[in-house]
Amino acid sequence: MDQATPHTVQSLTSDLRALDVGAGDVLLLHSSNRSLGFVAGGIEAVVRALLAALGPDGTLVVPTHTPHNTDPAGWQHPPVPESWWSVIREQTPGFDPSRTPSRWMGAVPEVLRAWPGADFEATGAATVGRVGDATARLMPQPALVDFATTWMATHSSSPPGDTGHGNSL
Secondary structure (H helix, E strand, O other), rough: OOOOEOHHHHHHHHHHHHOOOOOOOOOOOOOOOOHHHEEEHHHHEEEEHHHHOOOOEEEEEEEEEOHHOOHHHOOOOOOOEEEHHHHHHOOOOOOOOOOOOOOOOHHHHHHHHHHOEEEEEEOOOOOEEEEOOOOOHHOOOOHHHHHHHHHHHOOOOOOOOOOOOOOHH
């Protein structure tokens, strides 16, 4: 490990501010926990640092993706046999932001999903979670979800479902 000291809420907040993340910003985050190294307090500390850098007027937005809540006929990563489709359709619960886990997006979206004040919007498999002041203004905009999905698809060098890709915070 090339890290002299563990990251903390304070050090991460300082690093985010050095990257020009500021109070009142709306930050669309796609992160890699492995890229961070050791963080005292784990992913909760990362979320606390993000929210501290954004301040009470800022908003944190994370893609949460729930592809398992889509029609299995369109699944490609991995595809499932057609003989399974009816069972999957009948047995898959509907999207519930308090219970439906995200897939392939890492720990930050999962922690944010349970964060006080978090809100979610679902557009098919492309769900997005938000915490912060701009949440009410962002909720009715499916274009944000489409943008996040398209951006991640074009900027990832790994196949969908590979949680080890090199995108970083």
